[in-house]
Amino acid sequence: MCAIDILTDKELWAIQNGRGSRCYPLIYDDKLYIGDDEGYLNAIDIKTGKVEWEIKTRDSILLAPVVYNNLIYFVSKDHYLYIADRETGRLLWKWRAFDEISTSPVVINDKIYFGDSEGVFYALNIPESLKSR
Numbered sequence: 001m002c003a004i005d006i007l008t009d010k011e012l013w014a015i016q017n018g019r020g021s022r023c024y025p026l027i028y029d030d031k032l033y034i035g036d037d038e039g040y041l042n043a044i045d046i047k048t049g050k051v052e053w054e055i056k057t058r059d060s061i062l063l064a065p066v067v068y069n070n071l072i073y074f075v076s077k078d079h080y081l082y083i084a085d086r087e088t089g090r091l092l093w094k095w096r097a098f099d100e101i102s103t104s105p106v107v108i109n110d111k112i113y114f115g116d117s118e119g120v121f122y123a124l125n126i127p128e129s130l131k132s133r
Contacts, residue, residue, distance in 0.1 A: 001034070003049060013049025024064035024104070028086070033072060035061020041074050041082075043089055053089030057082065068107035071130060075101040075114060083130060093127055 001021060002014035023035035031052065032044040039057040044050065057076035065074035072086045077100055083093040099116040106113045110131060112124045 001044075003046065015044070015049055015051065017051075022060075023062050026065050026067065028067045031086075033065045033067075033074075035063070035065070035074065035076070039076060039078070041065060041072075041084070043072075043086075055082070055084055055089055055091055063101070063104040066105055066107055069131075073105045073107055073112060075103075075105060077101075079116075081105060081112065081114065081124070083126075092130060095124065097122060 003012040005012055019036040019038045019040065021034055021036040025032055025034040027046060030046050032046050033041065035041050037060045039059050039061060041055045041061055043052040045052055057078050057080065059077035061074060061076050063075055065072050067086055070086050072084050074082050079097050079100055080094045081097065081101060082091060084091045097116045098120055099118040101114055102117045103115045110126045112126060115121045
């Protein structure tokens with residue numbers, strides 16, 4: 001993975017971790033959040049390319065994460081929805097769907113919406129313990 005200046009075509013930074021990524025990225029407050037094929041969600045400083053933290057799941061992460069109230073929400077092919085602290089990467093909560101989750105989560109008014117590969121649509125309340133963060 002690398003960052004390239006589009007005006008000069010010059011490489012700004014590169015990460016050589018041997019893990020491919022087919023995930024849609026999210027940029028939020030100077031950090032790049034991106035999943036990879038090995039099941040890691042990475043938080044990368046977009047100016048330096050330094051990996052700030054990473055969270056390991058049991059399967060690849062292909063869908064874009066979202067940020068809501070300073071928490072990051074993401075899904076993995078392991079059937080789980082994850083919620084972590086955006087700044088530290090500390091995993092705070094996870095929930096298992098019936099099947100592989102096939103959409104990025106959407107978070108509106110303290111509810112999390114997403115769907116699975118069998119056509120089940122979920123609408124979960126954010127856990128009370130995470131609402132006051």
